[in-house]
Amino acid sequence: MLSKVLQELKTLASENNEAALSDCVGEFLDKQMKDIASLEYHLGCWKELEELAQWETLFEKPAAASGEEI
Numbered sequence: 001m002l003s004k005v006l007q008e009l010k011t012l013a014s015e016n017n018e019a020a021l022s023d024c025v026g027e028f029l030d031k032q033m034k035d036i037a038s039l040e041y042h043l044g045c046w047k048e049l050e051e052l053a054q055w056e057t058l059f060e061k062p063a064a065a066s067g068e069e070i
Contacts, residue, residue: 003032 006029013022 003029006032 010022010025
């Protein structure tokens, strides 16, 4: 939602020849998009780690029950 509002502000600033404001908002939007991409990447890594932990748990239980080590 914030991105949409900022994009509209940038568009209005460009239409009204407010180059400084348009540039400032544009830089902010670029940084925000990079931050969003970084967060999405890290979220994906976190989900993969959780999934791996679940698989490890599945394979550890039978070994623990039989008294054997993997």
